Structures are given as structure tokens and as C-alpha cells.
Amino acid sequence: MPELPEVETIRRDLTSRILNKTLNEISVLHKNFLTKSKISLTELLTLKGKKLLSLERKGKYLFLNFEEKTLIFHLGLTGALILDLHPIPENLKKHHLLTMTFEQNTLHYIDIRKFGKIYLIDSLKISFFLNRIGPDALQIEFEKFRELLQKHNLKIKTLLLNQRLISGLGNIYTDEVLFRAKINPERLSNTLSEEEIKSLYEIMKSLLKEAILLRGSSVKNYVDGEGKRGKFQERHLVYGKKGRPCPECGTPLQYKKINQRGTVFCPNCQK
């Protein structure tokens, strides 16, 4: 669900409200949540009394850096981190998994499909975790990006979705980026020309930045740290629009499963 722009929006929202505050209380409202995350309650409770020193993001992962420890969130498909949501809407109560109270603010973790996960890591060992995630799509340098595409023989869509290779893009942004770059999602990454790589790189970055300015895409459940919807879905050109005319040439947009992921593209514009 939350891809790079959404996680970045949440990071900024939380930073403005709870940075440098002390975590006073944690309550786990759903035991399986910790079991799945492989964290014991005792371990989690060691965060109590610690100050939140910074909030960082790499790809779709959000890092809450406390004194000595880092709590990492991956929001899966439907995870939401919302501050001071009260009352909790009736239909969300059974998906409310965790609350963390930072002085006067309470952060709620709500996750309908429960694909989200948390990790608790000793700050000294954080680089091990970071190294398993590919370079962030907004940070990666052009030369690295080109090298990445050239050394793999993967469909470009598959490559962009692989978080170990490049992190932050999910199904929505991948389809939107490839459409704007006029590249067919099934093109093998090592067959792209220098021009195409350059255009893909530039479009990927500018699209992500634009989506952050619009506070992300709310297709179904996504809301930001204040519980509000994003606006970038209004600028989607292909995602969720199979069969509709291509905004460039009018050809019906085609739908196909690539890598088990629904993919929408224009068979005429995307070569």
C-alpha cells in the first residue's frame, strides 16, 4: 500500500509532531502482530522511557530512531500510522494493533490486512538491516541506476518492484513511471538505450517528488499521519484504468499480470 511517497509523507507528519519526545506508553492490542513480527512484548517494552531522536526512511521502511534502539515499520498493503485519532472509527477497531504514547500525542498503528511488520534493532546493528534494502529510488545516483539495469536481465517492471535492487516503488508508481517514460513494462532492463535509461531515471524522480508534494496516493485505505487522504491519485494516468483510452493516443489501456501483479499500460505508446 504505502509506497515511497506515502511513507515519506507519514515520516514528515510524525517528525513535526513527535520528534524529540519521550515514548511513555506502548500497548499492543493484537498479540499476533508481535508474533508475526517475531518480537517479544518484553523486548518492545524496553523502548519505554526512551526519546525519539530522529525519523528516517529508506524505500518503504520507516525508521524510528530511539536512544540505542531503532523501531522499524513496514506498512505492508494497508498499514496506517495515525496520530491522535480519537475516537477510533468503529470499523477500524478490530484492526487497531498498537498504540504508542509520546508525551501529549498518541500514535496508532492500524492495519486491515495485517501484512505490515515491525522490527526492533539495536542501533549499532542497523547497517545490516539497511544493506538488505536496495538504494532508495529518490537517492540513487544515475550511474548506479544505469549499472543496475544493465547487469540484470529482468523485465523492467520486475526490476523496479524488487526492493533489494531499488527500493520505494510499488505497483502504482511503477506503472505510472513506465507509462510516462513510454517504456513497455516487459522490456528487459538490459535492452534499454542510454536515452531510455536517462528518461526513466528523471521521470521516476520527478514523479516521486510530485507525489510527495501531493501527500501520496489514496486509492483505497491510505491516509497520512493526520488521518487524511493524499491527492496524487487524481494524477494517475494508467493505474486502475484498464480498458480506458490512453490519455496520449486513445488506444485502450491494456491489462496484464506481470510478476503476479496487475499491470496497466498503453500497448501503443510504451515500446
Next chain:
DNA sequence: ACATGCGCCTGAGTGC
């Protein structure tokens, strides 16, 4: 190296 299928969850939508 790369592709494919499954499982983890819940809710919304469709067709009968």
C-alpha cells in the same frame, strides 16, 4: 539468474 505459485489477511465488488 530468472520465472512462477503459494501463503499470509480482510474487504469490496461482481455475477448467479
Next chain:
DNA sequence: TGCACTCAGGCGCATG
């Protein structure tokens, strides 16, 4: 209205 089925923003794992 009920039921069966498909689909959905992700990812890890097993198999070929």
C-alpha cells in the same frame, strides 16, 4: 439476500 469467486498498494519462500 446469500454465496462463491476474484481482486487489491507487498513480500518471503519453495520449486523448476
